[in-house]
Amino acid sequence: MKRSLCLTLALFAVAATAQRNRDRDWWQYGDHETIRQTYTISSGSGPAKLLVDNISGFIHVTGGAGSQVKVSVERSTRAESNEALAAAKRDVKLDMSQQGNSVRLYEDGPFRSRDGVNYRGDNYYGYRVAFDYDIQVPTDIELVLKTINNGDIVVKRTSGAFDVHGLNGGIEMQEVSGYGTVYTLNGKVNVSFTKNPVKDSEFHTLNGTVDVHFQPGLDADLHFHTLNGGVYADFDVTAIPTPGSEKSNGMFVYRSSRRQMDGRAGKGGPQLSFNSLNGSIRLYSKGI
Amino acid sequence: MMKRSLALLGLTFSFCALACAQETTGDRIVVPARDTTHPRVVNAKVTFGSLTVKAYNGKEVIVESQSAPGARRLPETYQGLKRIDMPHGGLEVTEEDNTIRIRATDPHPGGLTISVPVDTSLQLSSVHGAINVEGVHGDIDASTVHSDVTLTNVSGTVLANSTHGTIRVSMNSVDPGKPLSFATVHGDIDVTLPAGVKLNVKASSVQGAIYSDFEIALGRGQPATERNTSGSGLYRINLDRTINGTINGGGVEASFRTVHGKILLRKK
Numbered sequence: 001m002k003r004s005l006c007l008t009l010a011l012f013a014v015a016a017t018a019q020r021n022r023d024r025d026w027w028q029y030g031d032h033e034t035i036r037q038t039y040t041i042s043s044g045s046g047p048a049k050l051l052v053d054n055i056s057g058f059i060h061v062t063g064g065a066g067s068q069v070k071v072s073v074e075r076s077t078r079a080e081s082n083e084a085l086a087a088a089k090r091d092v093k094l095d096m097s098q099q100g101n102s103v104r105l106y107e108d109g110p111f112r113s114r115d116g117v118n119y120r121g122d123n124y125y126g127y128r129v130a131f132d133y134d135i136q137v138p139t140d141i142e143l144v145l146k147t148i149n150n151g152d153i154v155v156k157r158t159s160g161a162f163d164v165h166g167l168n169g170g171i172e173m174q175e176v177s178g179y180g181t182v183y184t185l186n187g188k189v190n191v192s193f194t195k196n197p198v199k200d201s202e203f204h205t206l207n208g209t210v211d212v213h214f215q216p217g218l219d220a221d222l223h224f225h226t227l228n229g230g231v232y233a234d235f236d237v238t239a240i241p242t243p244g245s246e247k248s249n250g251m252f253v254y255r256s257s258r259r260q261m262d263g264r265a266g267k268g269g270p271q272l273s274f275n276s277l278n279g280s281i282r283l284y285s286k287g288i
Numbered sequence: 289m290m291k292r293s294l295a296l297l298g299l300t301f302s303f304c305a306l307a308c309a310q311e312t313t314g315d316r317i318v319v320p321a322r323d324t325t326h327p328r329v330v331n332a333k334v335t336f337g338s339l340t341v342k343a344y345n346g347k348e349v350i351v352e353s354q355s356a357p358g359a360r361r362l363p364e365t366y367q368g369l370k371r372i373d374m375p376h377g378g379l380e381v382t383e384e385d386n387t388i389r390i391r392a393t394d395p396h397p398g399g400l401t402i403s404v405p406v407d408t409s410l411q412l413s414s415v416h417g418a419i420n421v422e423g424v425h426g427d428i429d430a431s432t433v434h435s436d437v438t439l440t441n442v443s444g445t446v447l448a449n450s451t452h453g454t455i456r457v458s459m460n461s462v463d464p465g466k467p468l469s470f471a472t473v474h475g476d477i478d479v480t481l482p483a484g485v486k487l488n489v490k491a492s493s494v495q496g497a498i499y500s501d502f503e504i505a506l507g508r509g510q511p512a513t514e515r516n517t518s519g520s521g522l523y524r525i526n527l528d529r530t531i532n533g534t535i536n537g538g539g540v541e542a543s544f545r546t547v548h549g550k551i552l553l554r555k556k
Contacts, residue, residue, distance in 0.1 A: 224372065224374060232365075252384070254381040254383065260374070
């Protein structure tokens, strides 16, 4: 309980920061830059992987034919002074690299700490830098995408595994056929599969709805967890009773106070978890 | 050999446990009997609703609650999708070392109904709700603040406690060796005991009266004055209005205490 309270407070703080970010748009010093880079995926160098580790700005990834990762990044900076603008240019960098078939785009800046991000607010730095990504990828590439503020994550037509983390933005995945994790805090999650996931997958938000479109005939084990929302599906879900599970200290738990349940669609299959604290979870099996 | 068969027995129990636990659906939680060598303890604590415990002819402990109002607020369908009903939160059922722990923090308007084997010990507490127990034999400890405690056809040992409610208890038999206690502040105490019960009685009602079916042989009571050891030579006169006495020659310690109610002692 304490933990969720802390989390909630942290979220308020983050949301407040986001609000201030928008107010910073009147900062009159700014510049804009377009970065373009193409990486070639070669067949002999292992599976293709794209890692985008961003802090501010959107990430749009679209799958298509070909074996190239075409990156187009719009870098926009607003600053309170010319000095701050220069500092932003000096301190905030986009590291772009390729190692084997792995392409890595990493926003580096003074707000990076050894164990994560400690963004102290635009006012502290005197500037705000946003990187907005438009990336064309081969369809079967594996995706690891992270962003925090001022942007959503949109993925279209990929078939590889995915690990997508937002924080203050929604996540949309259209016509995907992989499996993996979708995780955000303040935003909607909307995923539509052209092929149902074959491995365990997770769809998680705190303040938003979760809409997932599957293909007809879904066979999966489902796990739902919500506090203030409802769970809806257009297919039959059989509730699986929770067996009294034994914890290591010899305690059996028959019912915990969390609002969660397990269910099964069709014959059962990979475990699909859906989690929204304050939103509804809606599952469709008729495609779009 | 003995050890092995015990292990086997354990295995059988755990299988049974899993099988039985499969019944856990909706608002009915079945806690299977894992260890029947000694009576289980049901420890239930709620804030708003009532607690009703009934003995039944079975081995599992079954916890039932009515659905929370929150579940009804959500529409049944959404754009052609059907609602999947989640268990409502605020209810926790765990078991450790043969003690079944039940906690309900959300308002459960219908309260909780718990079915237990006859030989079960109970530790029940509510703040705003009534406590009702029927047919259980064991150590029964029931307390509430703003409501009544009603224990019907119970046996064993009873500790019943309320602040603003009435205590109504009828016992079929009383276990020797353990004290009985019935206490409230703003309500009556109405206790029915088997005719042959042997008790040492302490009863006090500050503003009410005490009525009894039983012959109470009044004892001498406690000394009315206390020696003052401070050396001033004064004695304090103790005006405690507690009645001390015995029923059927004395035996189990039994205390009945209320401030604003009457005490009724009935013979079964």
